[in-house]
Amino acid sequence: MTLSPCTGDPDPAAVVAVARTWNARAARYDRYYRSYAEAGRDAWRVLYRDAVRALLGPEPLRVLDVGTGTGFAAVLLAELGHQVTGMDASAQMLERARAEAMRRGVTVEWCHGDAHDVPIADYDLVTCRYVLWTLPAPGAALSAWARALRPSGAVLVADGRWHTARQLLRSPRLIPGAVRDYLAMGHTLPYWRGITATQMAALLRSAGFGAPRPFEHLLPGRVRRDSRDFFVVGAQREG
Numbered sequence: 511m512t513l514s515p516c517t518g519d520p521d522p523a524a525v526v527a528v529a530r531t532w533n534a535r536a537a538r539y540d541r542y543y544r545s546y547a548e549a550g551r552d553a554w555r556v557l558y559r560d561a562v563r564a565l566l567g568p569e570p571l572r573v574l575d576v577g578t579g580t581g582f583a584a585v586l587l588a589e590l591g592h593q594v595t596g597m598d599a600s601a602q603m604l605e606r607a608r609a610e611a612m613r614r615g616v617t618v619e620w621c622h623g624d625a626h627d628v629p630i631a632d633y634d635l636v637t638c639r640y641v642l643w644t645l646p647a648p649g650a651a652l653s654a655w656a657r658a659l660r661p662s663g664a665v666l667v668a669d670g671r672w673h674t675a676r677q678l679l680r681s682p683r684l685i686p687g688a689v690r691d692y693l694a695m696g697h698t699l700p701y702w703r704g705i706t707a708t709q710m711a712a713l714l715r716s717a718g719f720g721a722p723r724p725f726e727h728l729l730p731g732r733v734r735r736d737s738r739d740f741f742v743v744g745a746q747r748e749g
């Protein structure tokens with residue numbers, strides 16, 4: 511697999527190991543998420559529409575969706591009229607994202623690359639859903655996203671704590687997969703168990719973003735991920 515080289519701290523071997531894990535998961539990925547059902551998509555579309563308007567106004571924007579996976583957010587944002595690039599380190603996930611965009615009849619530019627080394631392209635918005643926990647150097651990645659944004663551009667992040675003992679015990683069928691993944695990549699990921707809104711706020715501050723604004727209340731409970739600390743926050747680049 512060829513990926514653009516990492517800048518900053520992340521170990522390129524760790525990034526490749528993570529991408530390999532997601533390649534292996536790609537075929538089953540969409541089945542695990544309630545949000546992929548049409549009602550869930552509609553709820554997330556409303557969240558993206560209203561959160562993006564609150565952060566940046568109603569105009570069509572240039573958006574980079576990092577760790578786009580099977581294209582969930584990228585395709586929704588394209589449906590909302592934005593010009594979207596979806597980036598992922600896993601070629602298998604991107605293949606499914608392409609098919610999803612075709613099926614939904616929207617145009618998205620797809621890019622196989624590393625979240626720690628995004629193109630500097632004056633984006634208005636960087637989005638990232640359920641990705642920071644799976645990065646070897648989330649702080650370095652956020653700094654790279656800040657550099658990729660135009661001044662006053664914004665980031666919109668959804669994440670939470672996923673792999674607590676309580677959650678793993680509640681989903682015993684996921685344990686073998688989780689243990690296998692942890693052995694493959696978890697030791698290289700500082701937030702493998704997940705990330706809280708408080709940790710997120712500190713990461714955003716160090717990367718040069720302003721105070722985070724919460725948006726998770728825009729999503730009905732039935733489509734939220736099963737995490738006590740589920741959050742969706744937006745923050746503007748400072749300076």
Ligand SMILES: C[S@@+](CC[C@H](N)C(=O)[O-])C[C@H]1O[C@@H](n2cnc3c(N)ncnc32)[C@H](O)[C@@H]1O
Pocket residue numbers: 525528529532533576577578579580581582583597598599600603623624625626638639640641644645
């Ligand atoms: C949990 S999935 C989230 C996918 C999608 N954002 C969603 O909301 O369904 C995490 C995604 O991050 C991608 N990813 C992990 N590390 C990455 C990296 N260093 N650079 C780019 N993408 C990465 C994985 O390949 C995977 O597609």
